[in-house]
Amino acid sequence: MKHIMPVLRTVLVLVLAGMFVSASSARAGSGKYQKTAIEEGEKLRPKIYELAQALWDYSETALKEKRSAELLIRALEEAGFTVERNVAGMPTAFVATWGSGKPVIGILAEFDALPGVGNEPVPEKKPRSDGVTSGHGCGHNLFGAGSVGGAIALKNAMVRHKLKGTIKLFGTPAEETVVGKVYMAKAGVFDGLDAVLDWHPSTETKVKNQPGRAMNNFTVEFFGQAAHASADPWNGRSALDAVELMNYGVNLMREHVKPTTRIHYVIPNGGEAPNVVPEYAKVWYYVRDINREEVEKYYQRILNIAKGAALATGTTHKVFLITGVHEYLLNRPLQEALQKVMERVGAPKYTEEEQEFARRLQRFVGKEEKGFDDEVKPLADKPEPPSGGSTDVAEVSWIAPTVGFSVTTAAAGVPWHSWATTACHGTEAGKKGAVVAAKIIAAMGAELMTNPKLIEEAKAFFMEKTKGKPYQSPIPVDQPPPLPKKTD
Ligand SMILES: [Zn+2]
Incomplete structure (x- = not known):
């Protein structure tokens, strides 16, 4: 034993030295x-x-x-x-x-x-x-x-x-x-x-x-009923009304979000002519914040507003989450x-x-x-x-x-x-x-x-x-990418 220890020590020193040399x-x-x-x-x-x-x-x-x-x-x-x-x-x-x-x-x-x-x-x-x-x-x-x-x-x-x-x-x-x-x-x-x-x-x-910023990019389409805007407006249900009501709701919500939140929208479809009650309208939104959790939270609130707008205007609606990021x-x-x-x-x-x-x-x-x-x-x-x-x-x-x-x-x-x-x-x-x-x-x-x-x-x-959590996509698993239409 007495003889082995110094040998071991020498070996250890040599190994460590070798490691040091190879690392450097x-x-x-x-x-x-x-x-x-x-x-x-x-x-x-x-x-x-x-x-x-x-x-x-x-x-x-x-x-x-x-x-x-x-x-x-x-x-x-x-x-x-x-x-x-x-x-x-x-x-x-x-x-x-x-x-x-x-x-x-x-x-x-x-x-x-x-x-x-x-x-x-x-x-x-x-x-x-x-x-x-x-x-x-x-x-x-x-x-x-x-x-x-x-x-x-x-x-x-x-x-x-x-x-x-x-x-x-x-x-x-x-x-x-x-x-x-x-x-x-x-x-x-x-x-x-x-x-x-x-x-x-x-x-x-x-x-x-x-x-x-994390973000969700999505559209909301509203579907109503066309009618003559002057002759029989009572037969019409305006999809544009729904878009306007939704935007109004979101704009009121702005007062009650964090300063880091960003919400912006455009209206790609708002009807064709003033004398036709618009049966179709579409609004396109981005909601952003400093993390995914906050975006999800505000996204859900906006979806509720959309639902409320459809209910109030007698229209139906469809949400499409185009993309989302962390x-x-x-x-x-x-x-x-x-x-x-x-x-x-x-x-x-x-x-x-x-x-x-x-x-x-x-x-x-x-x-x-x-x-x-x-x-x-x-x-x-x-x-x-x-x-x-x-x-x-x-x-x-x-x-x-x-x-x-x-x-x-x-x-x-x-x-x-x-x-x-x-x-x-x-x-x-x-x-x-x-x-x-x-x-x-x-x-x-x-x-x-x-x-x-x-x-x-x-x-x-x-x-x-x-924290070792596996990556989770912000968009639905089976959703295909939004490829441009052939005619584009
Ligand atoms: Zn770039």
Whole structure:
């Protein structure tokens, strides 16, 4: 015994020392992997520009992104990815996979445009000469090209270093209608991921640190009885009355909701002519709040108001929940790791000519002439308060640890979702943002592929926040995605 103990101690010390050495060399190695990933991203600059330009030219809107999806699929297949098309019942949704084994890292790519914001890539309002009226005012042409570029760059870096692991690039259509990822999540497309990377074009380069809002997006249709509005109104039951009564009820309810609640509506159908009692009317609502529970609560109250309106007007009604999302679940360990990667890659840098473009655009829309923002913002200690809209990325963030970031692609302060951002996203200055995003995705991907401790920490944080509860879709299980009608 006396002799064995020192031997054991020596063995233990050696094993521990070995562990320490291998852990620290893995850390030193990850710097090397990140460097390769960033180099590979740079090599793809021409390809990313080409993809971003083609997507901008197509400017296809939600669930009609056929050519856009095909373009990205082709690029991924050429790079050796295996692509599954038509996922979750959406012809333009796809999953591209490369590699094998753990970890499995997801990368999100969006590519849909917005209706009505098309513009030439010039610093003034000028409709496109080819007659295309839709536009990439949200920069999803850069989002798609940057994410696909990032996935390919990561793959190339993994090949160079013979790294194990699986990359899954998700082509997620219809973000603008907050649909694509909701239905993909419901179909289990995001199951089995160890971590997910996501980004978005913006006027700033920073780690996402703001949870946005949970939301329900739904319509209420009322059905009444048509009649001559003057000759025999007593035979009529007005569906428009029901819509008006419902809206009045909701507007009174506003006094009795939390300050974080947002409710907005439009009336897509309110009858055809004043001399006909409208037998059909439709109102379209969004209700949002800082978490799913609050949204559910107000949604139920609004549905009761709709029921009351139908009862009071002698009409019937039908509710259709088009889509719903959670608030975005931030993941602190991933955010901190990503901040380091972003500082390493840096924000896009602009030529004087490009800054002049941005200033002219800012002058045109009456904003301060600050040009493009060209620095990486620091990560605050705590999440920023919820603001802005809702995103379907939130659904993914409740399925696997997810981290997002934004990169400057548009001039500071210009209105988002507008012709002005469309113009920025069609220039080389905008495309520089997509290349930066690709490098960040590739480098962060390389970090995740080689740093199991980071994935463990991300998962522990995720489990603590979700309390281990499985993801539950806000929409009914058997509901198919709202595909556009063939005639659209
Ligand atoms: Zn967007």
